Amino acid sequence: MSQGSSYFVKPLCLTGEKPVCIDVSSGCCFSNRYSFPQKKEVVSKMRYAECGCQICEGGECAPKCCTTDVKPIQSTAFGGVGVPMHKVKINEEYILCAACCCMTTMFIPETDADAHGVEDLTRCLCCEEDIKISMAPEAPTDYAVYINNVYQFACISPTTCCKGTRRVSCMMNKYAFPCDDEVPFSIACCGLVLVGESAKFKSPAPFRPSSASLVGGVESSSSKGEYLPSNLGSSFMSQQHGVPVAVAVPINGAPESTEMER
Structure with missing residues (x-):
């Protein structure tokens, strides 16, 4: 078109x-x-x-x-038309939020060129819109310093009702109706997936569920009954017969103590 x-x-x-x-x-x-x-x-x-x-x-x-x-x-x-464009590499995506058929994800760029530009690909029935803005060229020594914009509007064979992907630097917005493998049905907030399959995307580390808890900056499992100095499991020095004694209280609160005398 x-x-x-x-x-x-x-x-x-x-x-x-x-x-x-x-x-x-x-x-x-x-x-x-x-x-x-x-x-x-x-x-x-x-x-x-x-x-x-x-x-x-x-x-x-x-x-x-x-x-x-x-x-x-x-x-x-x-001359000067058709400068090869750098292809952004996306290895892993971290889900931030999702609402049924749309979601927002984020990825870690490997190079500076991977964080450049805006990409917008939209398909609706038989219409397709492909826009790229401020993209880095494939070779930095080429005549073009960066690609200001490249756009294409085409008429295609319809494969879905509507689907779109927009990338701004290292953040991406996706939507699809009906949902597919690239945009699965999910409901998520702050990286916590409430409904839907999250195998394709990872949760951000601050919101990632874990069976282990951080106690005093040290990761420990409370089910093992380990004794660590922290607010939950305390260790203190006491005097017994004039000799310092270390008394440890387990994290799980079990009525158990150890005494070490010299």
Whole structure:
């Protein structure tokens, strides 16, 4: 249906590798082109004409009617289009919240390029919208510093009612109706999955359920009855016959004590 792209590029006009400004477009039987300095693939001759009447050519007065020696645009004039884009790597996703057929997840970027840009892919029946903004190029030494935006609107064969994924840096919003493997049905809040299958996504560490508890900064299991200095299981020194004695109270509160005498 339609597509387009724009890039933020290096000013190679300072070294003479690229022109200061260039524009090439064509449609139907018309074309529009300009280049400064002159680029042979774009403008074969420098001339000034108005309404089909040429006034000057090459800096000299050369009146002519209906100029026909304009060369067609060469394919090399469209250089700089289609810069390879860096593909963001997503190894593991952590679920933050979910409401039935939509969810918000987060991932840890491996490189700086993985945290760049915005990606938006939306499908609704037979329509598809694919937009990418401020993406990093595949090779940082290329002519393009980063990809400003690339968009594409297409008509496709319908495979679902509606589905979409939007990534902003390392956060993602997803929705699908009906739900599928990429967006499973789930209800979650702050990383705690209340309803639904969470095998595809991990819970963030601060909200991850665990059978072990942290006591005094040390992970211990209360079922084993271990004696650790903490608020729950206390250890103190007492005097017995003038000799210091260490008395430990178990975490589970069992009426058991040990005495060590010297």
